[in-house]
Amino acid sequence: MARSPENGVKKGPWSIEEDKKLIEYIEKHGQGNWQTLPKQAGLNRCGKSCRLRWTNYLRPGIKRGGFSAEDEATITALHKQLGNKWSRIAAHLPRRTDNEIKNFWNTHLKKKLLRKGIDPTTHKPIPDFNLLNLSQTQLSSVSNLYNVISPLDTALNFQASANDLIKFQLLQNMMQAINPNPLPYVQGNTNLADLIQLNRIFNGANTDFTVDPLQAQSMTANFCNISPLLNQQQTSTSHSLQCSDGEMIPGPIRDDNVKVPSNVYNSEYSLPSLFSATPESSVVNPLENFMHTSILAEAPEQSNVFDALESLVDDEASSSFWKDILG
DNA sequence: AATGACTCCAACCGCTCGAAA
DNA sequence: GTTTCGAGCGGTTGGAGTCAT
Numbered sequence: 001m002a003r004s005p006e007n008g009v010k011k012g013p014w015s016i017e018e019d020k021k022l023i024e025y026i027e028k029h030g031q032g033n034w035q036t037l038p039k040q041a042g043l044n045r046c047g048k049s050c051r052l053r054w055t056n057y058l059r060p061g062i063k064r065g066g067f068s069a070e071d072e073a074t075i076t077a078l079h080k081q082l083g084n085k086w087s088r089i090a091a092h093l094p095r096r097t098d099n100e101i102k103n104f105w106n107t108h109l110k111k112k113l114l115r116k117g118i119d120p121t122t123h124k125p126i127p128d129f130n131l132l133n134l135s136q137t138q139l140s141s142v143s144n145l146y147n148v149i150s151p152l153d154t155a156l157n158f159q160a161s162a163n164d165l166i167k168f169q170l171l172q173n174m175m176q177a178i179n180p181n182p183l184p185y186v187q188g189n190t191n192l193a194d195l196i197q198l199n200r201i202f203n204g205a206n207t208d209f210t211v212d213p214l215q216a217q218s219m220t221a222n223f224c225n226i227s228p229l230l231n232q233q234q235t236s237t238s239h240s241l242q243c244s245d246g247e248m249i250p251g252p253i254r255d256d257n258v259k260v261p262s263n264v265y266n267s268e269y270s271l272p273s274l275f276s277a278t279p280e281s282s283v284v285n286p287l288e289n290f291m292h293t294s295i296l297a298e299a300p301e302q303s304n305v306f307d308a309l310e311s312l313v314d315d316e317a318s319s320s321f322w323k324d325i326l327g
Numbered sequence: 328a329a330t331g332a333c334t335c336c337a338a339c340c341g342c343t344c345g346a347a348a
Numbered sequence: 349g350t351t352t353c354g355a356g357c358g359g360t361t362g363g364a365g366t367c368a369t
Contacts, residue, residue: 012339052339086357098357102358103335
């Protein structure tokens with residue numbers, strides 16, 4: 001790492017010679033006082049650096065690397081119980097150092113839990129994980145949120161309450177913030193025009209909008225991506241899009257500069273098909289099915305999706321933050 | 328092959344705590 | 349009771365290695 005020396009004391013990686021000096025000294029005299037050790041051992045290091053080197057790497061019997069599945073499970077369980085108390089966790093894993101466990105946690109286990117939708121800090125399911133990992137089929141269920149805000153639709157006949165709009169805006173911002181794979185041009189907030197435009201799309205209005213088909217696949221998991229795409233409509237040509245159920249809806253627009261696979265305009269790239277306000281008769285779309293089974297079904301009494309979502313959030317994790325967002 | 332982005336992890340930094348003076 | 353000092357702990361840094369473009 002070669003950090004710059006300070007006060008004439010060497011920092012950075014230890015050389016073989018330094019390790020040898022430290023090992024020989026401790027084997028001969030024991031650890032003793034770490035402050036005086038470097039001088040007596042002939043090392044141009046601070047005592048702290050010597051102690052760390054010895055404790056984490058040179059000390060006999062240290063086991064390094066090669067964490068087993070059992071180790072992982074142990075560390076995860078202990079972390080759930082103890083939090084970031086690495087020394088206490090290390091005490092349960094013989095021959096492992098706290099520093100190594102900490103590094104292993106930060107570089108592997110933490111990510112592993114996140115991939116499973118578990119908050120590595122609380123070890124509880126991430127409330128919005130289902131939204132984060134929506135499959136394409138799940139996407140249109142989320143689009144029900146837009147339907148709830150309806151009618152935003154035709155002729156700018158905007159009737160949704162300001163309260164709902166605020167909720168929606170917050171939700172969308174949240175999803176943008178947590179979007180694991182944001183598209184480069186997906187930035188900023190959605191304005192009212194976006195919402196209106198969006199609703200027109202979802203409700204089958206004859207609206208042009210732009211989707212780079214090669215990027216469409218990666219964006220399907222995040223409905224908040226749609227809005228900024230709408231802003232590109234002026235430069236595009238209109239195409240229809242065939243949904244999985246055969247229904248034609250407007251867009252996306254092909255960029256002629258992009259080689260488009262032959263299947264680009266089939267269901268793989270389709271936006272969600274339109275949804276109905278009468279769930280009982282229209283849950284033919286798997287997306288809606290997801291919505292109704294995963295969210296609405298959880299809260300049959302709820303009058304709208306926000307209420308249903310709130311219920312879901314309450315069930316999954318009692319986060320006041322989400323409750324605040326969802327009102 | 329070159330370059331940039333990303334990941335890993337050894338080592339450092341700053342803080343806290345407890346013991347000794 | 350206060351100060352000092354050594355040790356330990358957890359968070360962070362940044363160089364090296366790897367991967368993707």
